[in-house]
Amino acid sequence: MRVAIVGCGFVADFYMRTLHLYPNLELVGVMDRDSDRASKFATFYSVPIYNTLEELLSDPQVDIVLNLTNPRSHYSVSKACLEAGKHVYSEKPISMDFLEAKELVEIAEKRGLHLSSAPCSLLGETAQTIWKALREQQVGKVRLVYAEMDDGLIHKVPYKKWRSKSGTPWPYKDEFEVGCTLEHAGYYLTWLPAFFGPAETVTAFSACLIPDKLTDDVLDVQAPDFSVACIKFASGVVARLTCSIIAPHNHEIRIIGDDGIIGIKDCWYYEEPVYIQRRITIRRKTIENPFKQNYRLVRKVGKKGEYQGSKHMDYCRGVAELANAITNQHPSRLSARYCLHTNEIVLAIQNALDTGVAYKVTTSFDPIEPMPWAK
Template identity: 70%
Template sequence: MSSSPTTAPKSIAIVGCGFVADYYLKSLPLHPELKLVGVMDRNGDRSAKFAAYHSISRVYSSLEELLADDNVDIVLNLTNPSSHYSVSKAALEAGKHVYSEKPLAMSMWQAEELVNLAEQRGLYISSAPCSLLSETAQTVWKALRENKVGKVRLVYAEMDDGLVHKMPYQKWLSQSGTPWPYKDEFEVGCTLEHAGYYVTWLTAFFGPAETVSAFSSCLVPDKQTDIPLDMNAPDFSVACIKFASGVVARLTCSIVAPHDHSLRIIGDDGILGIKDCWYYGSPVYIRRSITIRRKRLEGIWKQNYPLVRKAARLGSRSAQEMDFCRGVAEMADAIAGERPSRLSARFSLHNNELVLAIHNSLETGSPYKLTTSFEPIEPMPWAQ
């Protein structure tokens, strides 16, 4: 659901042809302003297989070859999270704009270096997820601007995915046949992988976070895998975040608790909520309280709040309907219009710091005061 491009398409090249790359290719046809010129993976067989499946003519033999291609405007960094920093840094040093899968970097000093480097060179860098640009997120944001539930006091956000280690994850394949990288996923942890889906919404809606008090734990250390894990990462985390606006949010992530991707925004006049942020067209509802015989009944009257526009259907049978390329397209439009990207470098950096603070509570277990901030961002034009 992209508008027709008014300028020449921006050329993108993909680094990393793993599991998530298929999701980007699935939504790429929605964005004619993006032109894929080639792909590269350190595993040559994987990149060749990926390119053959998606009929991509150019397969770069190395990162150096890709970065030397003057036709590439934006590097789409879909590598293993531990490689995000090195690949993004090399791309920026080569004069390329960067859109990175989450997290921006695994350490805060790395993320800060990337943002500073991009700013020094007049380049754009952004980080997934881009679900803030979804029809559902933009609708929730519109309802908040219209004060539909009164003054917001509290938010409950859930990112629970069930007992993943008990699921048949070894049989999970991407569209082009790449296995789900379960060893890497378990070692990175569910917080770094998934907290951003709601962190980006909350910071956009309520402004920069001031402090976060978090607890995380590794409840299933070995994950019962057929190969040993090299490190323990949190498979459960809970964070209480205080925003500059005064709103407090509780965010829970796990791959242990039953599946729950819901959001509830509690205001003085009602509750604004959705069931699942992984669906760009997830319905938005408002629950009101009513008084019957002097007794106040919470959330008994429910109404749907219309989406700002209909979400595109990707025809996916997976556990999500997300337009992964929308963030890349938004960046391309910002570059062409010489305006700040909505998912700006400073916005991405702040969210990276917040997610890292929650993830690292496995070791620290203490309140954390945020050191970064960002300028307010604008809703999408079609959601204003």
């Protein structure tokens, strides 16, 4: 399948890193509205350049467009691509607005085109291993999931020095304005509906706790930098997901069943070990076994070096899945409807900043004094 990239920014290099692993993907050209960026990227990787989106879309060679633009451009770029008859693989989210995302899915369906969206880590070794352990009922009936996507105080780290392989800086202003929920909630929310079926309700809170993240500029949008959501799946499982760029780094998930816990430390690594902590009974007391057992990964590809710098993720795996689906005329695992479902949940959490109904507490109290010996 012949692929063209729109958006030659920071993340485009991550896709280039694993493109060679997929002989069914051929990169035929790249385009960016910033022509200097496009030229720099095209020269670095020796790939042809399209001067405009129209030029790219009128090239009959292009089968799939990889939309790697900023989230606020996803809708317009994907819409133009679908209307030009191209299959689309979009970076997350499909759109920042649910109705726009739905419209894109409908356009794709009407035209018999595929639309998929990142992240594709559900297709990774770790997610597939957890899924297998769940199918085998390794921890009995699952009741509750705790998932964290905390990244620490990102605005305090020297992010202005971060560069992709071809030299593009990390787009910090855009990242802060889009917010960590839209950027990161998907890393777990693209796993959970596959494991537990469709979500039924989302009860969320989100807030912007640090409005002045930049010292030399003003953010145009105050996106949530903290969110917490409880998602109830139709199967009865409830997941609590927390996202922030404030609390210390923690990308853990714990899936709690009647007989134990399945967990990992970090979903950004495709070969992250999966552990099982079984419940044991000692002297009539049932406790979690303090010893965590490794649950064998379903396979090891041993290509970690290939993923270095991109958090050990294989960004092209989802594109390859899409290409296979088109070639073999079967639905993609990351189908448009699946991606729309996860996009809807992520937006419900993000938008809780405006739409979440908070209960206004009506009572208060006088300040309490600490004990004198603790002052």
